[in-house]
Amino acid sequence: MKQSHPKGLYLLFATEMAERFSYYGMRALFTLYMVSALFTTEDAFEIYGTYTGLVYLTPLIGGYIADRYWGNRRSIIAGGLVMALGQFLMFLSACFVQNSIASEGAAIDATINNHLSVMLMFTALGCIILGNGFFKPNISTMVGDLYAPTDKRKDSAFTIFYMGINIGAFIAPLVCGLFEGDFSNPSRFRWGFLIACIAMVISVILFVLLKNKYLVTSDGEPIGLAQSDKPKFQQEQSKPLTRQEKYNICVIFIVALFVIFFWASYEQAGVSLTYFVNQQTDRNILGWEVPTSWFQCLPAIFCVALAPVMAGLWEFLGRRKLKNGKTLEPTSIQKQALGLAFLAIGYLVIAIGVDDIAPGTKVSMMWITSLYFIHELGELSLSPIGLSMVNRLSPKRFASLIMGVWFMSTAISNFLAGHLATLYPDGASEVKSILGFQISTIHDFFLVFVVMSGIASILLFAICPIMKKMLGNQEV
Ligand code: PHE
Numbered sequence: 001m002k003q004s005h006p007k008g009l010y011l012l013f014a015t016e017m018a019e020r021f022s023y024y025g026m027r028a029l030f031t032l033y034m035v036s037a038l039f040t041t042e043d044a045f046e047i048y049g050t051y052t053g054l055v056y057l058t059p060l061i062g063g064y065i066a067d068r069y070w071g072n073r074r075s076i077i078a079g080g081l082v083m084a085l086g087q088f089l090m091f092l093s094a095c096f097v098q099n100s101i102a103s104e105g106a107a108i109d110a111t112i113n114n115h116l117s118v119m120l121m122f123t124a125l126g127c128i129i130l131g132n133g134f135f136k137p138n139i140s141t142m143v144g145d146l147y148a149p150t151d152k153r154k155d156s157a158f159t160i161f162y163m164g165i166n167i168g169a170f171i172a173p174l175v176c177g178l179f180e181g182d183f184s185n186p187s188r189f190r191w192g193f194l195i196a197c198i199a200m201v202i203s204v205i206l207f208v209l210l211k212n213k214y215l216v217t218s219d220g221e222p223i224g225l226a227q228s229d230k231p232k233f234q235q236e237q238s239k240p241l242t243r244q245e246k247y248n249i250c251v252i253f254i255v256a257l258f259v260i261f262f263w264a265s266y267e268q269a270g271v272s273l274t275y276f277v278n279q280q281t282d283r284n285i286l287g288w289e290v291p292t293s294w295f296q297c298l299p300a301i302f303c304v305a306l307a308p309v310m311a312g313l314w315e316f317l318g319r320r321k322l323k324n325g326k327t328l329e330p331t332s333i334q335k336q337a338l339g340l341a342f343l344a345i346g347y348l349v350i351a352i353g354v355d356d357i358a359p360g361t362k363v364s365m366m367w368i369t370s371l372y373f374i375h376e377l378g379e380l381s382l383s384p385i386g387l388s389m390v391n392r393l394s395p396k397r398f399a400s401l402i403m404g405v406w407f408m409s410t411a412i413s414n415f416l417a418g419h420l421a422t423l424y425p426d427g428a429s430e431v432k433s434i435l436g437f438q439i440s441t442i443h444d445f446f447l448v449f450v451v452m453s454g455i456a457s458i459l460l461f462a463i464c465p466i467m468k469k470m471l472g473n474q475e476v
Helices: 007-038 041-054 060-098 108-113 116-143 154-179 184-216 244-271 272-280 292-319 331-354 365-393 394-420 442-471
Strands: 433-434 437-439
Touching: 007 041, 007 060, 007 116, 007 154, 007 184, 041 116, 060 116, 060 184, 060 292, 060 394, 060 442, 108 442, 116 154, 116 365, 116 394, 154 184, 154 292, 154 365, 244 272, 244 292, 244 365, 244 394, 244 442, 272 365, 272 394, 272 442, 292 365, 331 365, 331 442, 365 394, 437 442
Parallel strands: none
Antiparallel strands: 433 437
16 A cells, blocks of 8 residues: 555545435444334344345445446435435434334334334334445445556555444444434434434535546546536446457356355355354453443454455565566466455354353353454455456446446345354344254354355355456456
């Protein structure tokens, strides 16, 4: 990260940080809000799973519309405003909510009594899902477009951008979490949702005010314009794909397929791993019990702290030349495989930690902390580099649509993560199994993820040479 970056990167960094603050702030309260006043725990989990899946499905639509009609800028503004409206409707939902239940989760009557709040909540979710589809792929594409196609700084630009994402994700639960309500006072949640709404509005205002000044290439050309606003010679939407472009898209699709396994394992953080922290981790420090939800901040903290380390590592390896002139730095696709390997190692470490423990015994918090640390090495190896790779390989006229496809793998992962989490052995019900593999202990449960991401990593490493051939002499 020696060379400096264009100012536009920091505008995109701040815009995305505020948007992610809004998204993760609301998400931190969402399940709690639902079970406090509106739904049974089971229904709430289901709604949460569907919501987090759909949020990453709509980028396909947002990417397509941006490439074809609106351009990135207009799509980001429209998406941001719709998301802000969604957060405002969450605020209204919590304003009208009545505390009509006697205990958490006993919400069957509450759903009926709180009809208006439920309607407002679903409309809000629809807005956030739709708005995110227009915001997320387009802001990610713009990061890459600040640079010339072969500019070496793209990976480090996406890593810096990714730090912005995680700073937002880290602060949000701490701030919005201050307004946790409960079944005796569910409308207290409204302040958390209002803060999420304000953050989103700030994000849009920043973007609108500063975009013309900073979102330009090094030659001063504005980026992210609609097709119709570009000079004639830059309009290239209808050109058919060349052979190489088809190969590039094919490579992105293959890698995206593998990435599904990464996020399906990684996203256990919000589901089974949080349950594990709650039930089977000794959270006492000097007689004080650390709240379960605080552990959710760990991945984001590690991510921000490790981002410069990883960027430095790639740069260091990039400078080491082998005899044949190649460098020691892994290719972008190898970094994806490496990310999967880190994930497997993280789960292996925790599987060792919980080996042989009796049901109900609690293990040291060092185990979950180590897992999150190792997983962040994996996330940094995979996610920002993946965004950068997608941007470099996509034909420019389809860049945002293909970014949408990349996010779609996250959507599939979120659905899958929910299903895999149900394999967590709760002791009460019958022994569960997957593909003939019986899961009777938590040790077995964690091994599922070791095997899943381990195999995906090995396979991806193995097919790297084929993909290298498909890419010809392009550097990725
Ligand atoms: N922390 C990442 C983000 O919020 C998670 C993510 C990765 C989401 C990839 C979508 C796709 O951006």
